[in-house]
Amino acid sequence: MRSRAEVLEFSILGLLHDSPLHGYELRKRLTGVLGPFRAISYGSLYPALKDLQARDLIIQAAPDPQPVLTTKRARIVYELTGEGKEYFDQLVAAPGPDSWEDEPFAAHLAFFQRTPADVRMRILEGRRSRLEQRLATLRDSFTRAGERMDAYTERLQQHGLDSVEREVRWLDELIDGENRPDNRP
Amino acid sequence: MRSRAEVLEFSILGLLHDSPLHGYELRKRLTGVLGPFRAISYGSLYPALKDLQARDLIIQAAPDPQPVLTTKRARIVYELTGEGKEYFDQLVAAPGPDSWEDEPFAAHLAFFQRTPADVRMRILEGRRSRLEQRLATLRDSFTRAGERMDAYTERLQQHGLDSVEREVRWLDELIDGENRPDNRP
DNA sequence: TTCGTCATGTAATGGGTTACATGATTAC
DNA sequence: GTAATCATGTAACCCATTACATGACGAA
Structure with a gap:
């Protein structure tokens, strides 16, 4: 998808x-x-x-x-x-694997109530590792561009990195919620 | 652009x-x-x-x-x-106005050293108001979808909103830096 | 000798949006 | 009466990527 x-x-x-x-x-x-x-x-x-x-x-x-x-x-x-x-x-x-991308993930979330709990977990964790991988790519290109990078661009890239990291933490909260028996997202 | x-x-x-x-x-x-x-x-x-x-x-x-x-x-x-x-x-x-969009803005940032200070400020502030406008649209569609919105989607949208708000704060820091005479970004 | 990177290019293909066409209904 | 929203569709167009074509060099 x-x-x-x-x-x-x-x-x-x-x-x-x-x-x-x-x-x-x-x-x-x-x-x-x-x-x-x-x-x-x-x-x-x-x-x-x-x-x-x-x-x-x-x-x-x-x-x-x-x-x-x-x-x-x-x-x-x-x-x-x-x-x-x-x-x-x-x-x-x-x-x-396609479901971990931005739009497919959003679409899946939209129908999470009608998604079995185990599948929900698979989706959240798949998304998480997708983001983790994105972080790796980002960090890589960051260090690779390294020297030559202008200070402003560096700040932009850093902000991008921070955003993805925040999204990982956000996901972790969701995953946590799934794991708690009372299950209130 | x-x-x-x-x-x-x-x-x-x-x-x-x-x-x-x-x-x-x-x-x-x-x-x-x-x-x-x-x-x-x-x-x-x-x-x-x-x-x-x-x-x-x-x-x-x-x-x-x-x-x-x-x-x-x-x-x-x-x-x-x-x-x-x-x-x-x-x-x-x-x-x-086109320069306030994501990619053009990134491109402008990349050449900020060779951009006159006043133009830098125009770009940063233009970008800021672009984000502000985006926030308005987001909040609007948020309340509009309101009732019908599933809890998970709501969390996603909320996270999206938070991200844009963070970007505004990030921009404010840059703008601050421009305003300080010593000018170290 | 084979794989990865360097290096330049073109044609086809895919994919979605924009613009257009059409017309009813409702609110001011 | 006129602007905004409701409502459905199609054709043209834009624009970028993918796939393909070609070939050299260095390292393992």
Whole structure:
């Protein structure tokens, strides 16, 4: 689930798992999941819906039999099919290395309640080691650039390093929370 | 200077301002400037060099008249032309709203020593207000998503918010440093 | 002799956004 | 009446990476 398209697909499925939705509303919720800076465009969303439908993972819900007097514009409401549910559950339960990347990780988090506890742990720890690895790369390039590096750039890089370290600590708190029996995040 | 290509161009010019370099070495230094995760590819670099050359901002340096015995493969060393210098100085001195974005800001920082003090301040303060604005957007979408937001996602968003706040404080330190007469960053 | 790094380049491919087209509804 | 939001879609475009092509040098 590395590419934007796959994260999108996963998130759509996850959101429809809760309740049927139409595209426009879906986009707003997606923005809530991924954050306002990674909001996806309709140019991605609608084709994605089409694709999911073609694969029988979602279907257009039957239109309201009693159309309200105030017939808003025909909204196309989608809902999960059986296969769709299955597929999502499978994706949720089988996080691969790709899931440790920023966006996939955010998407996984968004559906953590419906993620089995052991899988949650795998995801958090996978993410953690991903960050650890990122730190190593950062430190490496830091020392490697070493001499030649301007003082300002150095401060920027150092700040970047600090940020990742903070994220590791943040993750540790989450992991801690998972380990406590009472389980309040 | 928003697009990757423009940041690249600016950075190449900035690096060549110090000393002539060939493509391969340029790429390594570029990676030092932008960080290992935004390293640019040769598929971007070489065409960019070609383009800069076509615009007479850089030229191929005359090959060493006394080829060393160990004639490594012919390396194409580029250096700035007069126009190139001028153009870079002009770019450095006229930071637009685009310069407050992540990558352009990093690029500007990399050449801060050769940036006039008043321009430095404009850049730092522009960046600061850009972050402030980002915070507003984040808080807005935070409260807007409000109710429906899962506890885990909320923690993620909160962490994102904290990170930006930290970056603002980091910037404030830099700004402070600029204001102190002794000026040690 | 083979692997890693040095070194330069191009073409194809992928991926997503922007811009455009269209129109209803609601609030001021 | 007019601006903002709701609502759905498509086509063109941008832009950068990936993959490929080519080859030399140094070390193990």
